[in-house]
Amino acid sequence: MSFFSRNKEKIIVTIIAIALILLIGFTSAERILLTKFERVLGNILSPIGKFTNSIGKNTSDFFKNVGEIGSLREENERLKSIISQLEEENRSFQDIIGKIDYLKNEAELKKTTKYNLIEAQITGKEPGNWYHRFTVDKGLKDGVKKGDTVIQGIQIDQNTIIEGIVGRVQDVGDNWSKIVAIVDENSSISFKILRTQDGGILTGNIERKITGYLFDDKADVIKGDKLFTAGLGGAYLKDIYIGEIESVLSDEEDLMKTIQIKAAVDFKKLHKVFIISN
């Protein structure tokens, strides 16, 4: 008895040590006896752990965020540049989608045309809603000559793509040229009507419409007749599609028949044209 009371502490420590080692031994091997007890304790302590864990995570996230402010700014810059890059890409894709009709026409035209075409990108236009006159990025070096006819691919029927007239080259520089569209008020063009072979002259006007008169005031023209260039005077090449008649106005006093033309080319949406070089 005196041995126990004298060495009480040592005995307790030894017992605790042995108990803990036994615990280690049990739990490291087959865990049958203690699993139930452990589960109960875990059930009690886990919610506390969960709760404190969320607090701890938030707190540490805060500290982390404070520590990351420098890198955040950097990352922000990086992401911004990525976003602008993606937007740029997106724009170009949308551009392509928007141009899909034109691109289809262009490809078809290149296949079927009998002319020698120079592809030209429009680089500038005179201020205004319409492309009256514009500049393109091809010039003397590329074989463009003054007076050349400028066309674009036009879908005339369901599947036929033909050359539609845009205008002619007015001035030409080394690597640029100025083009006058047929809707320009200074531009005149001789035409013939496909169905009746009647001829006449078309001019652009200030209202951005093409009007013209027929040489023969008795000519039998109706709305929807198709007009092609006649090639008189050599200003434009022959047999290039212009458009259709929108309305016919008879003017008895002037002894002339005036017509209004709906041009085949959409002059508001020009961005690429072809120059016919001989």
Added chain:
Amino acid sequence: MTIFILLLVVLVNFILQSTILPYMPILGVVPNISLLVVITISLYKGRLYGGIIGIAIGLIQDILFSPIIGLNAFIFFFAGYLIGLIENKLIKDNTLIPILLSIIGTVYYNFAYYIFMFFLSHEIEFLSFAKDVLLIETVYNSVLIVPIYKMFSKIFAVPQIRFGSK
């Protein structure tokens, strides 16, 4: 009062060690605040409290996170008990004492852990472990024990002086 404070310490230590500290490791090493708390408490309160706190913290840690129960409890118990044995021979105002003890304690903890793991047939390369983890953890712990020691000196020492009771 002391028991209440100790319970609070166990809980706060548990929260810190298990939730916040794993998110801010330095060079991939997490400091062992539990060990530092055990060392500090046994320095101030002696072997009885040191041992009890060591068992309590160790068991909680084992049950919740470790596959083997009793390992941390064993190590922490002996850390608390042995430091509590020599506690009255040390000058507690000197900050160098806890720093020294934390270095010894960290080495002891990792070495004991390694021995247990060895006998439980977990193969761990001790040399690479010592080089990569032990060294950094020792430095980390020896730095961290200073604020912990100061904090506990306020909790335990000041009321005793002010009220003159124990």
